[in-house]
Amino acid sequence: MTADATPALVEDRQRAAGPRVRKSSAYPRYLAGKVAGAAVSLLAVLVTSFFLFRLIPGDPVKTMTGGRQVSAEQLAAYREEFGLDLPLWRQFTDYCGKALTGDFGTSYQFRAPVVDKITEALPNTLLLTGTAFVLYTALGIILGTRSAWRHGRLGDRVNTGLALTLYSIPSFWLGLLLIIVLSVGIGPLPGMFPTGGMESGGEEGFAYVLDVAHHLVLPVVTLVAVEYGQTLLVTRSALLDEMGSDYLTTARAKGLRDDLVRRRHAVPNALLPTVTLIFINLGRTVAGVILVETVFSWPGLGGLFYQALSVPDLPLVQGLFFVFAAAVILMNTLADLVYPLLDPRVAR
Amino acid sequence: MGTNDQKRSLPHGLRLVALAGAAALTLTAGLATPLDPAPQQARAADDGKKVLTVAVAQSVDSLSPFLAVRLLSTSIHRLMYEYLTNYDPKDNHAIPGLATKWEPSPDKLTWTYTIRANSTWSDGEQATAEDAAWTFNKMMTDTGAATANGSYVGNFRKVTAPSPTKLVIELKKPQATMAALDVPIVPKHVWEKVSDFSEFNNDKSFPVVGNGPFVLSGYKADSYVRLKANKDFWRGSPKFDELVFRYYKDQDAAVSALRKGEVSFVAGSPSLTPAQAESLKGADDIQVNDAPGRRFYALATNPGAKAKNGKKFGDGHPSLLDQRVRNALFRAVDREAIIDKVFRGHAVEGEGYIPPRFQDYFWKPSADRKLAYDPAEAARLLDQAGYKKNGDGKRVGKDGKPITYRVLCHATDPNDKAVGKYLQEWWGELGIGVRLNCLDNVTDPWLAGTYDLAFDGWSVNPDPDFVLSIHTCGALPATPKDTGATDNFICDKKYDELYARQLTEYDPAKRADIVKQMESRLYDLGYMNVMAYPNAVEAFRTDQIKSITTMPAKAGNIYGQDGYWSWWSAVPADSGGSSDNASSTGVVVGIVAGLVILGGLGAFAAMRRRATAEERE
């Protein structure tokens, strides 16, 4: 079938196989190529973010002043303030010029620099996704390895079955159920976790850290549950591929213990394709967290994006879209760069 | 190789889990700590400080009173700054605020306010007439400062402060609403340093100087707004030491938080759903406050959008210009069913324009004029108007095409969608199609007049001037390019005459009478059909709040009052009250649970490993 012999699930099966570096090409050239490619992608995202959201019906100035009596002159003044009176191409060049210097303009509804609003929410999103990412990657790799090693047995079947089932569950639904069961409490079970938000407010020092960690539990569990399956399946199938290899048979024939063979030989090699997936996941989770943030009232980028779309708060929407896409591009590029360094089979 | 392959070593998997856990914790700690901008004195000690926590969902648009328009932000400004006047919690009449007294000159064009001498800013300075004059003048001269409340000063000619206790406002023409100027008065000595009012959000340095019952002491976007009691407030210090608005973007999360005691009060936006109210009624220590609301919920009709210069725009269905059609449509709306099924009793059937809560201005049609639910009569009216059914049972317009109305609805309002489904079926019976056009942001089609009917609703103020003004011809946009204050482009001569008369009528009873005539006119026109007055359904914990003032005092609401009465008057319950206890036991339970889960995982991993090892050896 295809040359890509890895993941079983739809997304990223192509990319997760890792880039192929031609033997003749030297790493620095490869690196330059990848970085240039990423730069082009970023520019493309910049362009899209500008034009895509101009299609949203709604005049932002009218929305902002909605319900109040505003004369044509005042509307014009607002348009001028936000640069909406200029021809589209001028708005576009202004936008690009400023964006390149890291200025995404001023949010219409918050009247604050977009960059400020984003830097306010970004750490919260990173905290949530970062924690979840570490856990689901670890869980996926561990369970995937076990599953592959005992493949075909009951343990494997339960493992893959569970992973596939959780993967098929809508994350927002799981989040709501967790809130009902663990947060509100059901029957004799008391509610153990906060229902939403990131902090109770007013805590300080270590109590604050504990408080945030406490708020973090349910959203993280939700994310881990729906995300670990993919890593598990990819690790498992990569390892299954690897296990057919002669050197493993040799290693086992030498009398090395299973555990050791697995840890020393099979896993490191099989992990190579997984590495790409891991990077890509990291980039994607930043945007994919929108649902979980909505359900758990997490004050992150997702909620901000959703709020900005309904105005439409164009500068904020554009800035956020850029951040979401840039995260993916950045991580993809990193994966591309790291992969040849890790894979001894790829000549450098 | 090493010693790692010995049985007793920490199983590989477990080690990884532990590592990941540690990493996650480090990440938490590392990222979380520098994120905490909250002023630390807020929780200086658990010395029995009484904290009132309110769940909110709406983001703050700005903390500058010159920019803020959202309900939450303006409510917070009520708490931070004293206004010239306030409204009596019992019956909504204007009472002293920063001004102790106000009176018009005989020619009705000059108003003189006496400013109280016992109100001080939280930095110790005296609040004077000079502050008020400066605030109004700023709004009159700086367009940035006029962003939010510019309309209040539109009719002002000149504002001066001849003495620290005397404020004089000269008007261009008489205005009956001078005791209802809902403008926060800010301290001049702080605000005159602001250079650009359109950019300054007042959210960088805390505490923010104010003279209201509370002082803003901390804010983190979409996380919390924190206010400290102003012990020197002239009307008396609030009973709670601290007031915190905490964010729950999800209403279910807010309700659950109330159940658990994480918050003391939840109002919902705009109110709790019937299901939530039912379930909370049975809960311990929770009281549901189901109060007559100040909102009306209506079906607005597009009367053919036009501008003041006579230019028509938009594309409202021409059949709706026939009053018989509008009345027929409304007669096919079973309002009792809406109250019963959609609001499940948490609303009152709609009649006149202004909700019965404002008794002085409430008007309802007499029995013979009432457009009661009567589908047969509706069908008759439509036949009479010449919109007959075709072979398929669909009514046809004058252009020969079957009629399908586009109904504009707010995608964020479940009631719009629910009532929309009923309309589809009721009007479907009449032979009229309905296409629900639900949008997050309805402003654009609304202002452009590109709809046939729309779900509409306004919160009515104690002074009804605003909600009346939005149906005058004067509120129409000057040209199709402008934005008018108009709600749905109604322009009626008779109504306008009445409006002008009430605005210059300084006698309350006479003014109320004119207002009722306006409502009657509006009812007959049939462009604004009030279906219901939704209740304000909110709930609070009785083990945290002992008592709280509703507005109006009898059967009133708590959140979004005109004035600061609820939070200022709230008395903490003796039983500990503050929500800290609940949350810290929660932390303990949560951590224990987390450890159990981790332990379980570890045990699982260990067992799995042993199983492998046994098989092998």
Place this chain on the structure above:
Amino acid sequence: MTTTAETAPSPRALARQRRRASVARFWRQYRSERAGLYGLTVLALCALLALFAPLFVGSDVSSVTDAPGRPMQSPSAEFPLGTDQFGRDLLGLVIWGSRVSLLVGLLAAVLSVAIGTLIGVTAGHFKGWYATVMMRVTDWFLVMPTLVLAIALATVMSRSLTTTVVAIGVTTWPTTARLVRAQTLAVETRPYIERAQALGGGHWHVMSRHVLPNVMPLVLAQTTLIISSAILAEATLAFLGLGDPTVVSWGGLLQDAREAGAVSAGDWWYLVPPGIAIAVVALAFTLCGRAVEAVLNPRLGVSR
């Protein structure tokens, strides 16, 4: 290729015969995938339920004015799954909702795979600048955060089923395009393609007669897998309030439940069934997709 035998039936009959044989072979192998069979059975049941829903529930279930119960009744003999906020029978609604959810999932997946196949085949067949441009576009779509893009598209267009289908279809095609292109490149190196071209077969002939049949199995597997994510995506968009509020779908039911406050009221019967329905169907499609994939590419070893 070797159709010169003396007693040969017409080439068309031969082709049909060959195709039948390969379908039979495929089915034999598929049968050995137990998980795939479970998935297929569940899907068959769901499809039957959805197809014959009008016979035993009828469109009346979605009527609000004729709702038989009181709002939010808990499960009883009369309403096995309770009632919704309008007093409608939830069991009936879940069955009725399957029609929209499955239809949207199917259409979105077909749209997605169609775009992907078209771009993949053409980019693989025509090389040069066209392929370069197309693969750039594909790569670029690949890095776009799918959900964010779908939300943006759904916001840009008006709320309808078409919008949902388009928003999902337009954002999920790039993986298919890349897979199909790789396969096309592989197919086109085979000698008979060269022969066909030498015999005067044009681009269209080569692509439709030779390349397409060869990528079809891959496309089939891809469709099955994408339906699963499309059904999830439909639920997600409906849940975020971006679906058509007047049609009954599983995601829409969840959104209704949430808006009605079922979560904090503890009305689990309103929330649990649509979610389970989504998960079961999505899982079934995933299992089928994996089974198909395993049959076509045994080396994958995914579900053995």
